[in-house]
Amino acid sequence: MRKKILVLGGAHIDRRGRISGQTAEGASNPGTWFEEPGGGGFNAARNLARLGFDVTLISPRGGDPTGEMVSEAADFAGVIDRPFVFLDRKTPSYTAIIERDGNLVIALADMDLYQMFVPRRLSIRSIRDAFAETDFILFDANLPAETLHAIVARAGALGKRTGAIAISPAKAIKLQACLNGLDYLFLNEAEAAALTGERPNDPAHWASLLRDIGLKGGVVTRGQRELIAFEGTRVVALQPATVDNVADVTGAGDSMAAGVIAALLNDMPISDAVRQGAAAAALTVQSPHAVNENLSVDLLKETLALVPQARILH
Structure with a gap:
């Protein structure tokens, strides 16, 4: 039976403008x-949907x-989309200007709408059912801090494992109150x-610094340098795969x-899990999209050949 994953958080439009030549501040730039x-x-x-899981998204x-574009992309990827739609509001967006390199x-980041996902929405019958069945x-961490805490509390009461994506340094600190209930956190340095x-x-x-503030497990990425992953007392380091044809690191x-x-x-x-994560990331940066549309279980297995074995530190 396919395992079920419930995802709550950001689903918006990413806009990226890439400057073609030398960046000229305060002026028009071709791109x-x-x-x-x-x-x-x-x-x-x-x-996760492309890797064979039944995934439900609530945002x-x-x-x-x-x-509507977001909903169509969810359908295309095989994600079960269960949004809260505010007819009089605009969908959040992230707009970035990127240099040639x-x-x-x-x-x-125009993301005020995420503040509308308040903890009481977790009491809606369909969401309670989704928590129970996953x-x-x-x-x-796009969601309000009190909602993040409520998600972890409800998951803990149901005995469900949890994971969180930190998103940014400013948003990561919203997770402080619920770190001791999290099983895994994915973040950069x-x-x-x-x-x-x-x-x-x-x-x-x-690993020890994050454990000291209550975290049970996580992955700290460091660009092209060795990442650190831990679960309980086990700590591993992994050199990410070398990718020559990088298209875009987004996602x-x-x-x-x-x-x-x-x-x-x-x-x-965790030593094998982080290798699979590194393989998925390598496939993503080879694509111009934030999600590699060719991702599959078989392709991920092939890409594992590019990823070295993890070093066991503890």
Whole structure:
């Protein structure tokens, strides 16, 4: 029987403008424009659906054409879409201007609608049923802090495993009150520093620093440098796969989370799970989209050949 995953969080439009030449501040720059549905939770949900899970997505949505684009993308990926639609509001968006080499110049996040996902919405019968029927609950830090806490509390009461995507340093701190109820957190070093208030010289210390603030397990990515993953007392390091034909790094962290969760739900140890996450991330950065539309279980297995074995640190 296919396992079920409930995802709560961001599902919006990502707009990315890439400057073609040398960046000229305060002036018009030639470039190209690209937009597609995105959001941390939504990207992970689509990856998980392509890996064979029954995925239900719950997120706030506006009653506009942008919201319809998100719904169509969910249907295309095989995600069961259960949005809260606010007909008089616009769907959230993230707009970024990127230099030719891929570095971010500036971004604007118009995401006030996520504040409408208040804890009392978790009491709706269909959402209560979704919590009860799922095997794993994944959410992202786009939602209000009190809602994140309520999600973890309800999952804990039902004995459900949980995972969270930190999204950004500013949003990661909203997770502080519910870290001790989380099973896994997916974050980068900047987000880990925001939560712990520290930047260790030895990256292996991320595990102990995050455990000290209540986290049971997680993955700390470090760009192309070794990532750190831990579960309980087990700590591993993994060098990400080398990818020569990088198209766009957008969504890499979300696919990392999806790959790891898929492996954990198939009873793999964290050392193997993080390899699968790294393989999923490698496939994502080779695509111009935030979710590689060719992702499949077979392709993921093939890509594992590019990923080295994890080093067991503890």
